[in-house]
Amino acid sequence: MNFDLTQYPPIVQQIAGYGLQGYDLAMGWLLSPAAWSQFAILVGAYVLAVLISRKLRPMLARLIDPREKQNLFTAPRLFVLQFLPLILPLLAYALTGIGEQIVRSIFDSGAVIAFGKRLFMFLAVRTFVRDILKDPFLKVLGKFILIPIAALYAFGLLDLVSATLTDTVVGVGNIKFSLMAIVRGVIAGSILFWLGQWSNGQTSALIEKQEMRPSLRQLLMKLVEFMIFGAAFLILMNVMGINLGALAVLGGAIGVGLGFGLQKIASNFISGVILLVEGQATVGDYVELDGGEAGTIVKMTARAAILETYDGRWIVVPNEDFITTRVVNYSDSGSANRYEAEFSVSYDTDINLVPDIIEAAVSKHAEVLAAPYPPDCELRGFGDSGINFAVEFWVNGIDDGPNKYTSDVLFLIWNALRDNNITIPYPQRVVEIKGGFPTATPASE
Template sequence: MDTDTLPPFVAQALDYLAQGWDIAQGWLLSPAAWSQFAILVVAYGLAVVVSRMAVPRIAKVLTPPADNQSALATARRFVLQFLPLLLPLIAFVLTGVGEQATRSIFGSGEVIAFGKRVFIFIAARIFVRDILKVPFLKLLGKYILIPVAALYAVGLLDNATLFLEDTRVQIGNIGFSLMAIVRGVIAGSILFWLGGWSNQQSADYIEQQEIRPSLRTLLIKAVEFLIFGAAFLLLMNIMGINLSALAVLGGAIGVGLGFGLQKIASNFISGVILLLEGQATVGDYVELDGGEQGKIVKMMARAAILETFDGRWVVVPNEDFITTRVINYSDSGSANRFEAPFSVTYETDINRVPDIVERAVATHKDVLSEPFPPDCELRGFGESGVDFACEFWVNGLDDGEHKYTSDILFLIWNALKDEGIEMPYPRRVIEIKGGMPGQD
């Protein structure tokens, strides 16, 4: 067949097929090859027998009691996961012993070398199928590790590596090979997965420490920045990208975008100041000059998210917390004062009302005696009755899950009713001039 007219990759594939056929013919017609095939079969059979005998015994020794959560027990459980690899590893070792014998007798061991590579491929497949449990790592093993092991088993890994190294991509002054891209994808996936995992572990550890919530959030963000920054620099080094070229490019981009990103930089710095000062942190209920109010549920690099009592989320730039007036209803150690207005009829002995109401309001479980106990005040003389208001202090807000004013008004109503004190109805005096209609 004339391969000159075929596409290069087709011609290359046909060349590999021809080489494979020549190798297969040589093996089929060679007594040394047949002896090596026999050694592979015997080695695999012995590996099956040994693994079936050894795995149950090893598992029995390594398996700790179910209630044992010590570091040693955790390590033993970790080792137990790798027992499925025992079969291909034993076969690999036994085949290596047979390889030494065939090379000393026949001077060749290509068939056994191929068999050893096949056992490595089997081990990689078992590792991905039975041992890896994390979905991301399982996906990476399925589409990266197993294909690489397959190429290594058939002896094409070096050729594939050479092809990827020779194929280069140029972007401006930065050039890198396809192998660098492959290494970057693999290393980047692993590095940033490890970064996410270690960041979560660090965040969980910091959350357990008894430190100020705002400082805790700042530490979590700082650790996250350090972890992923280190992962990025390491990835650039693995890919072989010159960081000095990136520095020049980054400087040019920074100058070009600096004016357009002033607000973002301002919000980022404001967020750091907020976390350091701790004047507003996650869990606080705040009200800004612009009318935005709600509970802070998340503080990010650029903005904070407020959740209102009706379930809406309001995104507020961090800069607004620094440059405008902010009312924090939930500042640590503070209480809030509310008042419940009511009225009584003019026939009431109003001198009795304050004592009756204050005693009733003080029975509420959330009403505080400090900084001040409940205080019933006379507010004025209305058209229909005498107006009072009872001031009371609580730790919390009169909205959402708490209905303090409503509870207090119920207490006032019941207390006044028990004392025979009535609340007024609207009263109007109507004067009819000229007599009633229809009268002579």
């Protein structure tokens, strides 16, 4: 094919020259026995892979599927079962590789069949991302990173792009990175921290099943999380080629700064570790601090504990306050607490009968405990208007929020006294006028 392009700009002539070279090369391939044999092997390998996979995939599915009997190997078998869609492209890749060896031994050429083999690998990667990956994060990672890399590999551009990224250096000040190091860091960082999150979740679930104090359980979970992500960070630094010795110097400088400028944060962090180790206060406990803060611990962080009051407010209390001040824990060593309800009876009552009546009535409450002590009615004193009593009782929980134990007990006392015709007095005053009432003197006329 000859065209007169002398009247066109040089760049057009150069592009046309490349196009003619590509055309001649394509025609040479299409008309050569080596090209036709490679196309034929590609088609044959794919057809053979389809036929084998149609027979092999159902057979493997029946063999691996654990639905009939559940045992120790159920989970691994289910894991393997999800990879069955890869049989077709991987079989085509393997058969094409065998055909490539044959073609190269006969014609000393195999560019076409090599491209077909890489194309089958691209199809395998695409199937893996589309049908096998279920985690949303991994699916996004596969769609925007793994598939483009497989596409570059299929067209034979992966080495060229990799070399270009390696030679391109960017930096800020004295810190310089190649684009390849940045890309490698993004990919490795995404995978490492996903693995860290997944392994941390698995470890936390395993620790949750163990019989131990809640505070110790939380400490172990935090320790494992710190170790996992710390290891992931160090591996990432090695992958990106960052000198860890420089980080050690930087870490020492940061440590000095933390020691002087962040003493309170460090103190609260250490106090939090002490709380978790000793278990004196943990999530779910109802506590009251010396400063008047009171509530149920709903969350413990590295810096502070969060208390939720019964009126719905959250109070953030630094961990240091739990160590340096007096703390009343109403839920520690069991959640049984003692309360009392006061009442009075009139002076004309046989007070010897009152304790048995009240104790029997209070014992009927479903939440009142018989241990460590049953209800106990005590005589407290003789008041101005009546005889004062109080009944002590034990319950599990706090007499506030959803629980109104004292109110319920007072209702029981009222009903018991009424049923036994015992009067609850009200304030009375007797006024005595000595000498009688003065008589009125008639006014003189």
